[in-house]
Amino acid sequence: MEVSLSAGVLLFIATFLGLINSLCFAQSTIHLGNETDRMALLAFKEKIINDPNRVLSSWNNSLHFCMWSGVTCSRRHSQRVQTLNITDQSLGGSLSPHIGNLSFLRNIDLSGNKLEGCIPQEIGHLSRLRNLSLFNNSFVGEIPNNLTHCSQLGVIKFGTNNLVGKIPMAIVSLSKLYLLSLRKNRLSGHVPPFLGNLSSLLYLDLVDNSLDGSIPHELGQLVKLHYLAIDHNKCSGKIPFTIYNLTLLRVLGVGENRLYGSLPPELGLFLPNLEELYVGENRFTGPLPVSLGNASDLVILSFGGNNFSGSMPMSIGWLKGLKFLWASYNQLVSENDEEFTFITSMTNCSLLEALYLSQNKFSGILPKSIANLSTQLSDMRLGGNEIFGAIPSGIENLAGLIYLGMEETLLGGTIPIHLMKLNNLQKVVLDDNKLSGKIPNPIGNLTQLYTLALDGNNLQGSIPRSLGQCQHLQYLYLSDNNLNGTIPKELLDIPSLLELDISMNNLTGFLPSDIGKLQNLFRLNISNNELSGEIPDTLGTSVHLEYLYMKGNLFHGSIPPSLGALRGLQELDLSCNNLTGHVPGDLAQLPFLEYLNLSFNNLEGEVPKQGIFQNASAVSILGNNKLCGGISELQLPQCPKKDFKKKPLSRKVIILVVVVAALFSFLLLCALVLWSKKPREKLLSTLSMGENFLRVTYAELFRATSGFSSANLIGAGSYGSVFRGIIDRMEMIVAIKVLKLQQQRASKSFIAECKALRSIKHRNIVKVFTVCSSIDFSGNDFKALVLEYMPNGSLDSWLHQSANELHPLKILNLIQRLNLAIDIACALDYLHNHCRPPIVHCDLKPSNILLDDDMVAHNIMPNDKLWPEYGTGANPSKYGDVYSYGILLLEMVTGVRPSDDMFKDDLGLHQFAKMALPESVMNIVDRRLLSEEIEVIGLNRNDSRVSSMMHECLVSMVNIGVSCSAESPKARKEIKDVIVELQKVRDFFLAPTVVRNV
Template sequence: MATILGNQTDHFALLKFKEPISDDPNGILDSWNSSIHFCKWGGITCNPMHQRVIGLNLEGYQLHGSLSPHIGNLTLLKNLNLGNNSFYGEIPKELGKLLQLQQLYLTNNSFVGEIPTNLTYCSNLKDLFLSGNNLIGKIPIAIASLKMLQRMTLSSNKLTGGIPSFIGNLSCLTQFSFADNNLEGDIPQAICLLKKLTVLRVGVNNLSGTPPSCLYNITSLTIFFMAINNFHGPLPPNMFHTLPNIQMFGIAKNQFSGPIPTSINASSSINFLDIPDNNFVGQVPSLGKLKDLYHLNLERNNLGNNSAKDLEFLKPLTNCSKLYLLSFDTNNFGGVLPNSIGNLSNELKMLYLGCNMISGKIPAELGHLVGLISLYLESNHLEGVIPTTFGKFQKLQLLSLRNNKLSGDIPHFVGNLSQLFILDLYDNTFEGNIPPSIGNCQKLQYLKLSQNKFRGTIPLEVFNLFSLTNLLDLSHNSLSGSLPKEVGMLKNIDWLDVSENHLSGNIPETIGECVSLEYLNLQGNSFNGTIPSSLASHKGLRYLDLSRNQFYGPIPDAMQNISSLEYLDVSYNMLEGEVPIYGVFGNATQVEIIGNNKLCGGIAQLHLPPCHINGIKHPKHHEFKFIIVIVSVVSFLLILSFIITIYWMRKRNQKRSFDSPTIDQLTKVSYQALHRGTDGFSTRNLIGSGSFGSVYRGNLVSEDNFVAVKVLNLQKQGAHKSFIVECNALKNIRHRNLVKILTCCSSTDYTGQEFKALVFDYMKNGSLEQWLHPEILNAEPPTTLDLSHRLNIIIDVASALHYLHHECEQLVIHCDLKPSNVLLDNDMVAHVKYGMGFEVSTCGDMYTFGILVLEMLTGRRPTDETLEDGQNLHNFVRISFPDNLINILDPHILSRDAGVSIRDGNSENLFPRVEECLISLFKIGLVCSMESPKERMNIVDVNRELIIIKKAFLAGEIN
């Protein structure tokens, strides 16, 4: 009878388990019906004697739904495997009723919430696999009661706190994986009690300190991974004697220092050694006894000392017949490459030797490594020619020899490397013609031959490389001839650069067929003819440089329709006629036109003469409209017409009449002084215009420096009101990081008409918006903002918001915080201009502050076209943060010496101090821009965090 009741309970529990599953694409649950006994249903295992469910295995069937609490009624269940599905919601606490459960696999789902403490009732549990979910909170202390537990993996969640010391009580534990969480603190000494431990994975956390020395005495360990944390200190010299069974050892991206322990050569079981991005020094010990070694990564350390013996470790490596990857990129290795390098394993696929100080010639023996897929020798001091033996690299896909002293021709056998998709010979002294045989490399996506001495014409075979999608860069050579019409065959090319050569002739109309083109640089040649109108067909073109050529005729009107264009340079040609005013031509910081003496018209900021016909000024339609031009300092003045100081905290119900307005006492300046200081409001001093007036650059006797004078258009409805509000509201607002109103003028002009103007500080370095996009900035170097600049600007803006929210007599809401409203003075100190929006809330200000921070760190506008499928900037950052920081980081934010090495678009190293600063700033931006106002930080907490970040950044404490 008990068995029958048990069968009914199991049957009902399984049906209830099925109910909340909304999607079963593989139909595994189709058999779950009354036509057959439930023990024959897909994924079910029953005890043959009692017909009770003891196993439920639905791994990898792509099921979507929540996990029913009725699962707890399968009381004899021993094995539950729901891994690799799409279950969501919390893990039901009813799992604690499964007292017979031995294996629980919920890996790679979307479970949320904390790990249920009720699991500790499952006293027979041996395997607990919860990796790849969204679990939060600390590791429950109750897990200490699971005395039978052998394997516990909680990786890839969002767990916090530290590694609990109770872990030492789980004496049966053999596998322990907490990687990829938010754990912090030290590794507890108690971990050394786990005498049966074979696998230890705690990488990708915020753990710190020096690992306990006893950890290196757990002789049973075979896999040891602690990568991407903040561990420091040297490794014990004899550690590999006390880890005799170690097979995989990975501690990348920490701060370990000292030499590589010489005892490593005694550990013949090691097959995987990965220690990049640390501070190891000295020589690499002999590794010739590691017969099974297939992965050796020593990148980005301080190994070697630029001596002749630095590379002696390569010869013993020829005994490692399974070696698959070898990288000692970015160290201090000097000397020459030994001929013995050609005796390395035939299995070697990836060889990275770049960014060292290796000199001499490339040994011909290197060509014996015919299995190579990737070969990087860039940024060394190599000289001589490319060995002919390189023609044997039939499998080679990536070859980088950039930034060396190599010479001679590109050998014709390059055409034999048919699998190449990256060929980078940039910055050498190669000469001769580009061989037509390169056209045989039909998989080539990236070809960079710039900064060499190539001559002759560009072979047509290059334009037959339909695979070229990323880049074709032939710039800074001595190429001659024309750009042939075959260029149109590169339909999917993103980047085309043939600048600084001796090319001539017309630009073929077929260039319009390169539909994916984003960057086109033709500068510094002898191209002539007119600018082809087909360029306007490039709807995604962002950068176009035609400067220093011999183009003549007008600028095609159609070019103002390229909505994506961010920078255009046509300077130093022979162009003539009227300059368009829309699109890129509407922003003087995005267009260069100097050196074309016959151009006229355009927007006022270009300072071109007006266009004339038969001595009569040609009336242009845009003269009858006000065009809002956001440029340099004036961008803040153009929206000041919308300024309002919000007194809604204490005066929200009060009504104020403007029928007979009065202006509070504010020092005034005369119309005569303004007229004289702006040369009669000359167009030469006009720096912007908007719906409420125009802005002029001026110089007043009463002011030591230049000022910005906003002359109100009193014909515009609301202009009088704007003048009064701005005067009364702004005169008492005084803060280092807020734009300062200096004076005002309320008078009559020389014709007797009413005249009103406001005078503000003039900010020489313009708006933050310009500086966030250095490729379009028209300024003297430096033209980019490094991390230190951006951190200071973020602090300045936050300080201004704190003043507006907490230090004014009444609360002031900004409502329009964005880069064009942040101005930089001579010392690059940020000053915020304030404007009116519609959402009267400090939470609204915090949202725009968060978006501003994200824009400053990513270099992407909130309306960036690269944000696909309705994705916003917040989500774009959140998806890649923090694991793939380099994918979202503005590439201009770090200088060349800031510790960043990028290979194939991936981050290889950020100095920890810099990386932690960026992570902290990204966190502020993300929290402030949360969708729910209640989840956003307030400005007080933001300022407190920023002070800590800056102090640590300057003192080097973030490491």
């Protein structure tokens, strides 16, 4: 009995001790887990090198880590870290790999900091993680590829970092992922099709990366998707039709890519829940879907910067919740040429805030209904259209208007005084219209104005003094009007003024001495007025001036040395005044001065040799006959040496010297006139191209091109540069070809072109309006041709447009290339066979082929450049032109330059194309050509005839190109035969359309 009792006691004691031991072990395990979390957090803190808000100051041993700022622990698992949330605190440093030891972590949100380095792979160890937000930091490297273990992840927000590489396929295993945001990184590669397998996805944001390729049709499998944004990438092709199956989509963004094709007419029916649609800055064509009016929840509609045509759907006016409409930069027209009726339809959009319709082909009178647009409208842009008539009364009802843009239209009449009631206006842009009358004096009521652009109109009267009340004005443009009177001193009381342009008016009086009060002014243009008096010294106190233009006035006196205090000055033009005295040496000390024009004044004395005066091309001092010295390139006489020891000459000697000098000068002048008269008259007669041509001066061309600005440069070659410009007397845009006379053959080429062009007249050759043979402001010879302007640029720009350009890529389809090839051949046939004497082009290449509004090709006439066989001693001949044509045709088909790096040794474009005939032709043609719409000729893309027809046509074109560029000149085709063959190719390709229409 005692034994049994003892055994029972021992069993009880053993059980009790075992229980105590288990509890102790569990406690130690919990303690060990807590310690792991604490150490991981301290390791996180150690990698933070900048904590401006001291958010981590509580992370110390005086508090339990669960009480540390940004840390949340769970209760079920004995205070293990569950959430790490530290957002918008500007933390600097990197993310510690020890974060992977927080094994119970569900939420990480470190958005809005300045964390750098790579996202640690150890995050892939967090199997319980549901939310991973590292948005708006500076992380680099690639997205971790081991997130497959984070099977609970629902949110990944890596946007606004510097991540690179491709989107990893590991993401496809995250079956619970419903939000993926990778916007504003530097990710590359294609948009991966496997994203279509993320069946839980509601939100996909890939905006602003470098993703290319087509948009995968697999994304159409994401039937739960509400948000799809792929804007601002390099995606090409069409929008997959499967995308229109995503009926729950509220946001669809594909803007700023390289997409083409048209939008389906049923778009508004397919996606009835759309709230925001972004398709702008692509290459879309065709009409806008009328069904957009059925997507009644639309708030933002953005399709500007495409080639949409047709009229604006009136159904857009059904969208009562619409706030933003961007349709600018398309080819849209009005339904009614008499009145811009679309404006009337928009009066139903009572919440409209922004209306962008600029740079289209809208025409008609602005209707009075414009006054009934939304009172919430703050931004209205209608510029660059063909709307005419007066600005309607009642526009003052748009009380919320901040930006009013109606520039570059045909609006006439006066500036309505009622416009001055819009007290919220900050930007008024009415330049380049036909407005007349006076600038209303109540314009001073627009006290919030920061931009006022009224230049390029027919405004009269004086500049209103009330403008001085616009104390926020930064940009004031009143140039190119008929304004008179003086410059009101009140303008000088606007401290915020940055740019003031009142050039090309009839202003008189002095430049106010208070001009120096404009301390923030960086651009001042008062050129081409009738201002007089001296240039005030106080101008030197406007220390932020970078551009100062005062040419074409009546200023006299000396150039104030105080201009040398304008240390940021980049351009200074004081030409065509009555200035006297010396050139201030202080101008030579201006470190950023790039352009200085002092020509046509009465300056005298020595020209400095330092600073900008070391660059003859940057300085113009023409027409100052008393200047001397300077660098040799300025070709000025040496300054006389002063000698104070010589005795003064007697009066008789002086009279004798003067008489002899006068007589000698007269005889010399007569000799020079007799010697130069005949050659000069002959030259001018040769270059004038006949009395029917308009004579233009260097100054006119200089003004037409804004000083031959690089902004107006549209092409350059070895013999010259071509600029876009507007010659006032011609009232049209022209192209101005300026020859590089330093080239050995340039002058010879110029005379040859003038002789040839005098008798040339053909629809496929660029028309020459006139020529200019003169001297520039520096006294150098200047020669230029004024040509017909071609708005669609060169063929070279269409065949080889850079992929980095912001505007949509320009691509020619097969029919267009055939038509252009025929145009070019017709021009050559005219030169070779219908001119007397025959003319050899000698410089046929894509950059010398220009395209007009209707995509008709026009050849730029040649200089005397020689082609390969001429170098062997042969004279220039039509065979050389045919060779060049063959190479050009092959370049049009393949999209490859003959100078491409791929051509080495004996391989050239001719041999490259010849080897592909006939079976492999489709392997060498321009890929973009094959991707263009077959619907251009009315065929279904899937029609089995299409591929065989295209193959046959392309083989024929390559055959012609190869034959024309044969090595032996005699083996090359006649250009007239080329025309016949290409026309047959075109007729063959278009035949199915004709048959079907019959």
